[in-house]
Amino acid sequence: MKKAMKVLQFSLLAAFAAGAANAQDTKPLRIGVMTDMTGQFSHEAGQGAVNAVKMAVQDFGGKVLGRPIEVVVNDHLNKPDIAATKAREWFDTQNVRMISNLINSGVALSVIGVAKEKNAIAIVNGSGSSRITGDACTPNSIHYAYDTWALAHGTGNEIVKQGGDSWYFLTADYAFGHSLEADTIGAVKGKGGKVLGTIRHPVNTSDYSSFLLQAQSSKAKVIALAGSGTGFINSVKSAYEFGVTKSGKQTLAGLLVWITDVDAMGLEIAQGLTLTSGFYWDRDEETRKWSKRFFEMTKRMPTMGDAGDYSSTLHYLKAVQAAGTDDTAAVMAKMKSTPINDMFAKNGKIREDGRMVHDMYVYQVKKPSESKYPWDYYKQKAVIPADKAFRPLNEGNCPLVKG
Structure with a gap:
């Protein structure tokens, strides 16, 4: 009898547990x-x-x-x-x-x-x-x-290959900006380029004049914008107003450029920017x-x-x-x-x-005359295969990686 009662109790508990799980x-x-x-x-x-x-x-x-x-x-x-x-x-x-x-x-x-x-x-x-x-x-x-390593090496390597071998950084002062600056400096120096200086600005700054003046006076061939969002958009607009790129002596490098940034700036201002992206709609x-x-x-x-x-x-x-x-x-x-x-x-x-590894793509923003329809903003310069696009597994200091 006791054995039967125990079996019944066990069955009821199991049924209750199954019901709770369901x-x-x-x-x-x-x-x-x-x-x-x-x-x-x-x-x-x-x-x-x-x-x-x-x-x-x-x-x-x-x-x-x-x-x-x-x-x-x-x-x-x-x-x-x-x-x-x-x-x-x-x-x-x-x-x-x-x-x-x-x-x-x-x-x-x-x-x-x-x-x-x-x-x-x-x-x-x-x-x-x-x-x-x-x-x-x-x-x-x-x-x-x-990630910043992929952006830095994609854009940095392409620009150095085109002759942009001296860089000055305008960096947004937060985790992303710091990481992007560090990864890009590594990429530029790895290809034989030089870094002539860096300056950090508040994330929400609206006045880039003093930062751009310092970048211009550095005479670096490339002014690298290590930031994102409206701050990045405003810095490119300011550079355009200052005539930074009109002389042809200095190039802007957008280290993170979203297609929405290009749309907000318009091709007249954004044209010529070299960028790396994991996706392009077209x-x-x-x-x-x-x-x-x-x-x-x-x-x-x-x-x-x-x-x-x-x-x-x-x-x-x-x-x-x-x-x-x-x-x-x-x-x-x-x-x-x-x-x-x-x-x-x-x-x-x-x-x-x-890290999800996949192909990355280097693009250049089109001139207004090259765009044929709405959102036709990029021309492809290079494809970076997945095994080259991201930082090698053994170089990231991730504690999950063995050996």
């Missing part, structure tokens, strides 16, 4: 888009990042493992502490299993730390600091669309088809961050489906073992340091 499984799987919705980086991320993630959810079918997929959004206001607090809240109480975009490198570095602490996933598409897969790498984070028929869908929702063409948000979200959802669970370790393992083939990347692969 109840848990019916909860929505939430993806958080943490981005700049209102500030200086909103024009290259913001609503575009949100729309890209929603497109991926829609294309996946809206459900995974029988659970509805929901997208929640937060404006981090470019403040790492606000971002970290919201990430903890999402992970602890909102059933958010993955956070995407994370434009602003200070924000990204903060949130990937929280993801590790809470055993959740963070996929970085908006930010570029190469520390994300370097000394700050985690088993819970992926750096997807681009690259081939597949990119054009997807980008036109994105344009219908957003009323602008996608940045490489937008394209990365779509691709990485779809890759994440496929991994959840294939793993049969949203368990972080299982999903990360599946994401790293599965090649990425879509409109963003061909044969892309996520390395053990979290």
Whole structure:
């Protein structure tokens, strides 16, 4: 009798546990888009990042493992502490299993730390600091669309090859700017170029006159703009007004140029800028088809961050489906073992340091006379194959990399 009672009790406990598990499984799987919705980086991320993630959810079918997929959004206001607090809240109480975009490198570095602490996933598409897969790498984070090492070596190598062998840096004074400056200096010196000076400016500065005067007086052949967002746009506009490039003696290097920056400046001002990007909407028929869908929702063409948000979200959802669970370790393992083939990347692969490696592209901004239709802004100068586009695995000081 006692044995029968024990069997019955065990059966009831098992049934209760299974019921609880099934109840848990019916909860929505939430993806958080943490981005700049209102500030200086909103024009290259913001609503575009949100729309890209929603497109991926829609294309996946809206459900995974029988659970509805929901997208929640937060404006981090470019403040790492606000971002970290919201990430903890999402992970602890909102059933958010993955956070995407994370434009602003200070924000990204903060949130990937929280993801590790809470055993959740963070996929970085908006930010570029190469520390994300370097000394700050985690088993819970992926750096997807681009990074400062790839931008620096793509643009730096191309400009030095064209004769731009002396550089002066105007650098935005925050994590991304510092990383971009350091990586570009390494690339320039590695090709035999010289760095004649650097100066750092506040992220939100609106007056670049004194910085540009110092850059001009350096007589460097290349004035490198290590920044992003409206700050970058304003610095290029100021350089145009100062006549920096009209003399033909100095060239501007945009170390991170979003297609939305070019659109905001116009080709008259932006023409001639050399840049490196992981995505261009007009690259081939597949990119054009997807980008036109994105344009219908957003009323602008996608940045490489937008394209990365779509691709990485779809890759994440496929991994959840294939793993049969949203368990972080299982999903990360599946994401790293599965090649990425879509409109963003061909044969892309996520390395053990979290870096997604894929081809990168060097472009030059067209002259107004060369542009044939709206958003026809770039001409391709070079393709950098995946195995050359990103920092070698053994050079990043990522503690996850063995040997």
